[in-house]
Amino acid sequence: MELIIADHSGFCFGVSKAMKTIENLVEKKQKAYTLGPIIHNPQEVERLKHFGITAADFYDIKDGNVVIRTHGVGPDVIEQLESRGLNIIDCTCPLVKRVHKLAADISNKGYLTIIIGDHNHPEVEGIKSWCNGDVKVIENVEEAKNFYTNKRVGVVVQTTQTEENVENIIDILQSKLDIAVFHNTRCKATLERQTAAAAVAANVDIMLVIGGKNSSNTKKLAQVCQNVGAKVYHIETATELKKDWFKSTDKVGITAGASTPDWIIKEVISKMDELNKDMDNKEIATNEEEGEIIYEDTFADLKEDTIVEGTVVKVDNNEVLVNIGYKSDGIIPINELSNVAFESPEDIIKVGDKIQVYVIKLEDNEGNVILSKKKADAINAWNFIEQAYNSQNGVEGVVTEVVKGGVLANINGIKGFIPASHLDLKYVPDLNVFVGQNLKLQVIELDRKKNRVVLSHKNILEKERERLKEKTWATIKEGQIIKGVVKRLTDFGAFVDIGGVDGLIHISDLTWQKIKHPSEIVTEEQEVEVQVLRVDKERGRISLGLKQIMPNPWDDVDKKYKVGSVIDGKVVKLVSFGAFVEVEPGIEGLVHISQISKDHVSNPEDVLKTGDNVKVKIMDINAKEKRMSLSIKEAQDENENKQIYENTNENNGVTIGEMVGDLFDKK
Ligand code: SF4
Incomplete structure (x- = not known):
């Protein structure tokens, strides 16, 4: 039996942000009222009460701090709180605020506003208050079937709605109403949580859904798990777990609503561990331990301005989604994908690729983790070049273009300059011959602040030549037949590179016939096979013969x-x-x-x-x-x-x- 924790379990971005604000108040020992329970989780609400954070009704709050929950409120409520001189701490989720704005726009245009959402849910009540004209809340398919208007309508969606409910309702509305605009304002965190929970639920015997019994998003999460055929237990705390539920069970899945704190999830996992031990099933206990590790990993510490590794899970024309082991997948906006020009993102990346990404923002306005592959690549490339500069190890780069005084080469996305005098051991009149070539290079100058990298191919060639030279002198023997390349012709013979060392074929040893000039027999850069005639290590001279290996x-x-x-x-x-x-x-x-x-x-x-x-x-x-x-x-x-x-x-x-x-x- 295995215990599997679904990704994206627990606090969503909006709740997590609100809870940070609350924890700050607790730390500063400041008391505050929350306009209703801060989250739909009685245990957490009770815990906070001990620190002076108390849930209260609108009319009971007389003075001090008042916290507006993630669900948000209407403008009328804010006005009244202000008029009472209260200090408003607004924790409305930015995604809910966006729905407020869209709903207000719809009604300002004179359309009837339809909200697909739960009647009386505080978020829906808040959205309604931002509309100036007619508003209609539709909760389910039945209500959609029974509703008709000849007015133009605009539609928004409560953030925690299920995909299935929204699709079914909008299908019906589209078939009979004049819909001017439809904003599917379902929150991405909800979508991700529900998708991950459904995937786990489809593969387990029992699914534990942890969260407040009055939490709308937790109830919907339980519904999603049930829809894929899992036996679901919706629990608020670990105390509700019963050993009997797990008899003859191979796999148990766990997910938690957006308002379920980490400590409650951990308690459930820990209790499961105890139950397994009671059942004297060592195998289960082991798996639970793994489950706990997975859970901890899921909440791994992620910091801005760091580079992390992730796996590409989705690629489209606007963005790339990357699983970075965090609560939610990170997003690489398309302009942060690569420094290299591309036609389609798939030219650069594909689903399943393991990549390194730079964390630009842990939460943007919509709670997304924003990543950059381009920046991670650049930082990694600079680190790589810096390391190569310090160690004097060679790097590889492709020559991209000829510029004044040399060429530019691309090393892992960083442009470096190779002066013409550092391109080869000999003078090369037309530098265009290097364009497109992959060269081994040595970093000879580096200034990261000025974005300056100067490289030398010649230094690498010299080193290679030096190595070859040593090897050649150590192994060369008279009488040997070896290969070489003709490097230079003179009136008295041809110099041949036989591996870092030039040997001379005297004109009389080029051929059996009489010639006036070596060019009658060989040309520069021609590969030849020659015989070593004499080796004078002291004077560093090697005599070679070409005719000696030809029939006399x-x-x-x-x-x-x-x-x-x-x-x-x-x-x-x-x-x-x-x-x-x-x-x-x-x-x-x-x-x-x-x-x-x-x-x-x-x-x-x-x-x-x-x-x-x-x-x-x-x-x-x-x-x-x-x-x-x-x-x-x-x-x-x-x-x-x-x-x-x-x-x-x-x-x-x-x-x-x-x-x-x-x-x-x-x-
Ligand atoms: S809109 Fe989404 S992120 Fe914001 S509080 Fe609701 S569930 Fe959480």
């Missing part, structure tokens, strides 16, 4: 080329003793000056120039020494011989093939 064309030169064959080549360099001819990228051979021509050549430049395409005959290959001897002269001889054979053959009508067989093929 000299390795299979013997297979590809045969001595005596004539091939195409290109003159790549002229020297005094001959010409270097490239036969494929990475393989060059030397045509000695004596092998350039049959005629005497004193300077190779007299007959050749760099870039000339030439036919050369392979005279010798030394793969080990990477040397190849070539001859242009011999290649020309071959060619001439071939032509002689061809010419002779043409004249004799014999083909070269017939004359020399496979002579040329074998070369």
